[in-house]
Amino acid sequence: MIIGIRxxxxxxxxxxxxxxxxxxxxxxxxxxxxxxxxxxxYGEYHSIxxxxxxxxxxxxxxxxxxxxNACTIYLLLLNPQIIKNR
Numbered sequence: 233m234i235i236g237i238r239x240x241x242x243x244x245x246x247x248x249x250x251x252x253x254x255x256x257x258x259x260x261x262x263x264x265x266x267x268x269x270x271x272x273x274y275g276e277y278h279s280i281x282x283x284x285x286x287x288x289x290x291x292x293x294x295x296x297x298x299x300x301n302a303c304t305i306y307l308l309l310l311n312p313q314i315i316k317n318r
Contacts, residue, residue, distance in 0.1 A: 233248065233250045233282050234248065234249050235278055236277060236304050236305070236307070237276075237277045237278075238303055239304065241266070241277065242262070242263065242268060243262065246262075247305060289316055290315055291313070293309035293310060293313075294313075295310045296309055296310065297310060
């Protein structure tokens with residue numbers, strides 16, 4: 233999940249988006265067209281892993297709060313919990 237975007241780097245519509253098989257091509261197309269490292273290696277965006285099939289667990293948050301400072305727009309995850317997938 234994209235939880236932080238440095239201003240003027242990545243379209244803010246990606247904030248809160250979970251990168252998955254369904255949108256990875258669109259994500260890669262956008263970041264590569266802007267010269268952004270796909271891993272966010274230079275701080276263009278920040279992400280958090282919310283689930284791995286191999287671990288059978290996921291990170292869930294009751295809600296999020298959007299914040300902003302001089303150079304970044306970000307999400308705060310409120311009351312995050314690790315849950316076991318069925």
